[in-house]
Amino acid sequence: MATRSPLRTERMVVARKQAGSCIASLVRGTIAEPDGGRRGRWGPPPATIAATMDSLPEVYQRAKRLLAEEPETLLAELDRVLAAAQPDRGERLAETVRLAEMALVSALAPWWAGPAHSNVRAAVERLEGKLHDRTILGLGLRLAAGYARQGRVDDEAHRLMSLAARLEGTGLPHPDAAYAEEARRCGERALFFLSPAYAYRLVRDEAPEDVAARVRSQLARGNCGLAALLCELRLVRALDDWYVGQVRGNVARALAAYAERRPVELHELAVLLARAYVQGAFVDPRARRHVEAVLGGEEAKLLGPDEAIALREFVDRDAFDYSYAELYEGVRDASPDALREAVRGHTRRGNFTVAQRLCELALVRAYDDWYVGRAESNVRGAIARYLAASSEEEQPAADWCAHYLAGLYAATLAESPAARRLVRALVERGVQPAFREAIESAGIPPDVEVGELHRLYEDSVSLEARLETFKAQASESGGLSDYEQRAYLEVLEFFEQEESSAWGGVAASLGELAEEVVSESLVRAGTAAVEDALRLALGSARATLRRDRILGELARRDPRLRSLERARTADLALLDELAWSLTRENRVVAALEGFGCGLGGPTLVLVDVPLLTLVNLNAVATVATIYGYDVDLPREREFLVSLLAGRGEALRELLGGLGGGSVGVPGGEGLASSPAALAVHGAAAKIAARLLRQKLLGLLPVLGGAVSAGLNFHYTTATVRTAVMAYRGRWLQRRVAERR
Secondary structure (H helix, E strand, O other), X not given: OOOOOHXXXXXXXXXXXXXXXXXXXXXXXXXXXXXXXXOEOOEOOOOOHHHHHHXXXXXXXXXXXXXXXXXXXXXXXXXXXXXXXXXXOOHHHHHHHHHHHHHHHHHHOOOOOOOHHHHHHHHHHHHHHHOOOHHHHHHHHHHHHHHHHHOOOOHHHHHHHHHHHHHOOOOOOOOHHHHHHHHHHHHHHOOOOOOXXXXXXXXXXXXXXXXXXXXXXXHHHOOHHHHXXXXXXXXXXXXXXXOOOOOHHHHHHHHHHHHHHOOXXXXXXXXXXXXXXXXXXXXXXXXXXXXXXXXXXXXXXXXOHHHHHHHHHHHHOOOOOOOHHHHHHHHHHXXXXXXXXXXXXXXXXXXXXXXXXXXXXXXXXXXXXXXXXXXXXXXXXXXXXXXXXXXXXXXXXXXXXXXXXXXXXXXXXXXXXXXXXXXXXXXXXXXXXXXXXXXXXXXXXXOOOHHHHHHHHHHHHOHHHHHHHHHHHHHOOOOOOHHHHHHHHHHHHHXXXXXXXXXXXXXXXXXXXXXXXXXXXXXXXXXXXHHHHHHXXXXXXXOOOOHHHHHHXXXXXXXXXXXXXXXXXXXXXXXXXXXHHHOHHHHHHHHHHHHHHHOOOHHHHHHHHHHHHHHHHHHXXXXXXXXXXXXXXXXXXXXXXXXXXXXXXXXXXXXXXXXXXXXXXXXXXXXXXXXXXXXXHHHHHXXXXXXXXXXXXXXXXXXXXXXXXXXXXXXXXXXXXXXXXXXXXXXXXXXXXXHO
């Protein structure tokens, strides 16, 4: 087992004490925002989650009474919102949906305590057995229409919209028929994000050809994530049945079994799965192995010539995210020459991440061998020990990897403290040929001096230096109004300040415990779930938010603001106000969703994390639209992902000279490009790790629901605040550039 230094052990003890103190404060109800609950400098005051949660029993009791005593009054109350001439899509719609949910729950899955989410799911599932009850059926169809208007794409929405499609045309009375038609239309074009458990129930008893029809429908919509999931789960059913636990292991074993046995009845599904992997630009190595297996078997005859070429290009493209564990097996057994050739090959093909990991693991093998846990801590330790080793202790193979790794760090502007220490130390000692080889292989021209590259590297990764550049721009902001100048200073102050709230303290304290409590398998499962959610949102041909509603709200405040172009010249104070008011529902939805999943403990964490990601992505997209940025542009959508990855990512993007143009990963080819797919995967890993650390409190008995709701609300509020500051900064930079 890997040893831990006394200093690290002491830090862990301190972290546990701090986490315990934060939890105790939370139980006593003493955790508060740093401004004491008053309106913060950078946004509205945090809402009282307790008030929101306390209202749920009241809604349930009211819905239960109305359903028992006045069912027609209940349906009429729902119709006042759902059948209105001007459909509401804000808070009134959310309240109506909650009332319909609680009415169904009271009839089909009575709620006493705990997470209401599981009762709603059970009630929706049992609805099909109560279709003879006109009132219950009416509630279900109204709820389906409400979900459609909210843009819900989860299990319950899929179940209700599928039911509505089957019932349409069966002589439903008015307005039930209209609700069924609305839900059916939405279900036919929606990009659903289904849980593996629900998706498994959909396909486990279907014939392979019926599942293939489902998959083709999803591929036609561009929902490659769901198409792949359905294929994988049907293969699991046939080759490695799933009963309990995480399904990723079953999928890996089923794909391996298929490659070995190749049942004829599964050929079409295997080809469709390969197609989904390629179209969705999956970066998991299992996708590459499966596509390669399809190309090498009889099922390749089902491919057209162009598609076969596309699959071969996918296999040959070095754009896959191999984990440290997968790579370490090869590093341990590889000769120095074979290792160097592998590193050079990945660098030539542009997969700098894998090349870096190979070099890092070579240092780990030599200086801080890895057995269990997360490899990142061993990488940091190995770099520190390498730099501290005397010349007599250096190992030639590891020394080459260290210099090559430093060159890759410098060329790719790696920002970790360990990377900066390694680059600085080796440049000071004198550059070796491996360093020069790495930077040239990474695309740095040969005539660039190492000293010049190092200065550029230090300036680029140093946030302090980039802040100074940003301040210089702010000082030249002549022509800005007093409000705009104050806003510029607020943006700077926001990104300079440290997170000091008590909630931030909880996350920071628990961060030290994350490597001990959050397993590698849970992190990878969370990363996969978040990546699927991001792929679903970013790969959609439709905007992920209701742009018309936002532009309509802008026009209501100022009739001239009827387009994104006009929003770019609007009054900044108005945009700031709208950014907070229109994202309020996202913060409340996040809290409610967290409350429902939080009391479910670990079993619902992997449900909560991707759904929370989608809520936050929608909130950031709303902010972007308000400030005049088009989230339909692929590079703008990629910027949304960088904001979700954290404040540091937003600051780096903002200080990287965003101005008024588009931003994103290099290439600009959209999600299907290799760099974009790897960027989404990397962001998903950061988001999943960050959220899973914060969800540690939600795994505690009793605290789960309230704490998870509070963390979700805080996380979403922090995301909105970061988005507002980032887009304010971009808006102001563009304004400065226009007035120069």
